[in-house]
Amino acid sequence: xxxxxxxxxxxxxxxxxxxxxxxxxxxxxxxxxxxxxxxxxxxxxxxxxxxxxxxxxxxxxxxxxxxxxxxxxxxxxxxxxxxxxxxxxxxxx
Ligand SMILES: [Zn+2]
Numbered sequence: 001x002x003x004x005x006x007x008x009x010x011x012x013x014x015x016x017x018x019x020x021x022x023x024x025x026x027x028x029x030x031x032x033x034x035x036x037x038x039x040x041x042x043x044x045x046x047x048x049x050x051x052x053x054x055x056x057x058x059x060x061x062x063x064x065x066x067x068x069x070x071x072x073x074x075x076x077x078x079x080x081x082x083x084x085x086x087x088x089x090x091x092x093x
Contacts (some may be wrong), residue, residue, distance in 0.1 A: 017045075031071060051073050
C-alpha cells in the first residue's frame with residue numbers, strides 16, 4: 001500500500017511505503033548517520049529506499065564488521081524498541 005506523506009528520510013512529500021529492512025539494517029543505517037532514529041520503521045520514498053538498499057549492498061562488509069565488533073548493539077536495542085512500537089501502532093490511512 002502506498003500513501004502520500006512526508007518521507008521520513010528526505011522530507012519530501014511523496015509516495016512512501018513501509019520497507020522491510022531488517023532490524024540490523026536499520027541499526028547500521030543509523031550508525032552511518034544515513035537516517036535519523038525517527039525514520040526507523042517509518043515509510044520512506046522509493047528513491048531513498050533505493051539509495052539505502054544500494055548502500056547496504058555496497059557496504060555489506062562494513063555491516064558485518066560493525067556487527068562483529070558490537071558497534072551497533074546499542075543502536076540495535078533502540079531499533080528493536082522503535083520497531084515494536086511501530087508494529088503496535090495502526091497506520092492511519
Ligand atoms: Zn525520501
